[in-house]
Amino acid sequence: MSFELGDKILERLRERFSPSSEEFIALWAREGGDPFRVLVAIIISQNTNEKNSFEAFRRLGSTVGLTPEAILKGGVGAVREAIKPAGLQDSKSAAIVEVARVTLEKYGGDLRRLLDLGEEAVRRELTAVKGIGYKTVDVLLASFGYPVLPVDTHVKRVSRRLGLSGSSSYMGVRRDLERIFRPEVRFEAHLLLIKLGREVCKAREPRCRECPLNNICTYYTARA
Ligand code: SF4
Incomplete structure (x- = not known):
């Protein structure tokens, strides 16, 4: 090969x-350049199709918000309710809230600071969150230029x-x-x-x- x-x-x-951003939620979420939004979108898209992912992501944005602060303020119940169209809302909402906490407490609310630390640091930090596996981290890394x-x-x-x-x-x-x-x-x-x-x-x-x-x-x- x-x-x-x-x-x-x-x-x-x-x-x-x-491929267009209308058919890939990670591409669509990336348009603002914020890796936290992209990570939330990728978690939502686990084990479901793009149509359900888009609906859940939009609902989360309109009812709770897509920043770590808004997600922590809304809490796991509001996140769970918002992302229901994508399924697996219990585990996905817990992962999203935990990622929001880590982003806020360790990276000042800006996940770009973690990405700037390099591939291994990103893998170590994010795979420690229950509900985030290799594929989720790889899509995030690839979305921001990692090979x-x-x-x-x-x-x-x-x-x-x-x-x-x-x-x-x-x-x-x-x-x-x-x-x-x-x-x-x-x-x-x-x-x-x-x-x-x-x-x-x-x-x-x-x-x-x-x-x-x-x-x-x-x-x-x-x-x-
Ligand atoms: S459709 Fe799939 S199995 Fe068929 S030729 Fe293409 S890659 Fe191969």
């Missing part, structure tokens, strides 16, 4: 897809079908993909592979005939 393969994959995916490739359910399925990774673990797939995609394009690769998974390489019935990657896909060529 090589960066040349990653370049080829991205070239074809770019011709077909243009990591977050792996969601679409990215994992597509990567395994394409033959880019044979691993079943989060870390294994991420490691394999980071060997294929150059550091500066990893977040873009993440978004484009999700688009491919949502629209073409669907879980139940992949539309291989219309896939821009079918002639380099292990799954397809084994069945052709």
Whole structure:
């Protein structure tokens, strides 16, 4: 596997897809440049679709607010009620309130100060919060320019079908993909592979005939 393969994959995916902030909550939340908002959006989006995530995020913004101060003032009950459309509101609201507390108490209310400390510091601090795992931290890091490739359910399925990774673990797939995609394009690769998974390489019935990657896909060529 090589960066040349990653370049080829991205070239074809770019011709077909243009990820927009209307379809990725992390991109949308990032527009103000505040990593705290992005982290809240990513927590809300765990295990649900983008439509529900957007609704929950907007409700949280209009009823409670999207700053650490507003969230701590509103409390876990108000956050839980606001984010109900996204599901798992008990665990997600607890994580959001805890992140608000950490941001306010340790970083003066500005999560950029944590991001400025580097990847390892971000991982150490945020994975200590119950309800925040590798993927959530990776999406945050990637959204702010760190060269990591977050792996969601679409990215994992597509990567395994394409033959880019044979691993079943989060870390294994991420490691394999980071060997294929150059550091500066990893977040873009993440978004484009999700688009491919949502629209073409669907879980139940992949539309291989219309896939821009079918002639380099292990799954397809084994069945052709
Ligand atoms: S060719 Fe089929 S299995 Fe392979 S990536 Fe495309 S849609 Fe998925």
